[in-house]
Amino acid sequence: MSDPHPIDPRLEQAGASDESLLAAHEQMLGRKPEDDAHYRKLPLVLLFVFSGLIFYAGTYLNHFSGRYDGATFNENGAPGQAGGATAPVDPLVQGKKNYDQVCITCHQATGLGIPGVYPPLAGSEWVLGSEERLVRIVLHGLKGPVKVKGVEYGAAAMPVFGKVAGSGYNWSDEKIASVLTYVRQSFGNSASAITPAQVSAIHAKEADRKEWTQDELLRLP
Numbered sequence: 001m002s003d004p005h006p007i008d009p010r011l012e013q014a015g016a017s018d019e020s021l022l023a024a025h026e027q028m029l030g031r032k033p034e035d036d037a038h039y040r041k042l043p044l045v046l047l048f049v050f051s052g053l054i055f056y057a058g059t060y061l062n063h064f065s066g067r068y069d070g071a072t073f074n075e076n077g078a079p080g081q082a083g084g085a086t087a088p089v090d091p092l093v094q095g096k097k098n099y100d101q102v103c104i105t106c107h108q109a110t111g112l113g114i115p116g117v118y119p120p121l122a123g124s125e126w127v128l129g130s131e132e133r134l135v136r137i138v139l140h141g142l143k144g145p146v147k148v149k150g151v152e153y154g155a156a157a158m159p160v161f162g163k164v165a166g167s168g169y170n171w172s173d174e175k176i177a178s179v180l181t182y183v184r185q186s187f188g189n190s191a192s193a194i195t196p197a198q199v200s201a202i203h204a205k206e207a208d209r210k211e212w213t214q215d216e217l218l219r220l221p
């Protein structure tokens with residue numbers, strides 16, 4: 001015979017008092033939500049501090065960044081002589097900057113070009129020879145077959161760089177003079193500088209030219 005009043009184990013909890021239940025729950029809750037509350041003020045203060053710093057830094061850069069132009073810093077300026085005369089920019093330094101901006105993508109940092117596509121500037125008779133032809137090539141571009149150091153090129157065209165119709169670059173005569181001075185005196189080349197006046201003279205004389213071809217260039221001095 002079994003017990004007529006078995007104690008169901010699920011009913012045992014009913015014997016717990018309200019206090020003991022509250023105490024048990026409080027323990028299980030552990031951290032209370034309010035514990036986070038007094039940390040909130042710190043990030044708010046930091047927000048103001050950093051906003052202030054960013055504003056200060058922005059104003060500072062606006063005044064002293066020199067428009068992030070590497071040529072702005074005058075390392076030859078006398079100390080304490082703000083706004084003094086700047087040293088003239090070396091055409092070789094400026095020319096290298098211009099070369100590295102664009103020419104380098106085709107004629108490469110070595111000036112050796114890419115075989116079969118972009119002709120070399122190192123040791124090229126076009127770079128070291130007639131100054132006027134060289135100016136023409138960069139001012140108005142060159143297309144069609146061209147022979148450089150005994151090798152025929154012509155797969156691609158040399159872009160128009162001058163401030164002329166159809167130019168994608170609109171480089172000033174001065175900019176062209178500096179880049180040409182750089183190519184004539186780099187990659188082992190050693191030839192005289194090209195002046196802005198030389199470029200301007202040809203620019204004025206041949207203002208409405210289209211891209212040159214090798215044969216046209218060779219007919220001129």
Ligand code: HEC
Pocket residue numbers: 099102103104105106107117118119120121124125126127134137138142143144145146148153154155156157158159161179180183
């Ligand atoms: C998009 C590629 C490209 C760029 C950029 C470029 N060139 Fe050229 N360049 C050529 C090609 C291609 C030729 C050969 C054109 C032809 O075959 O008719 C050439 C030819 C020349 C030549 C005559 C041939 C020789 O090798 O001596 C000179 C000089 C020259 N480029 C100088 C420059 C200079 C300086 C710059 C930068 C201002 C420049 N090039 C930028 C592609 C380029």
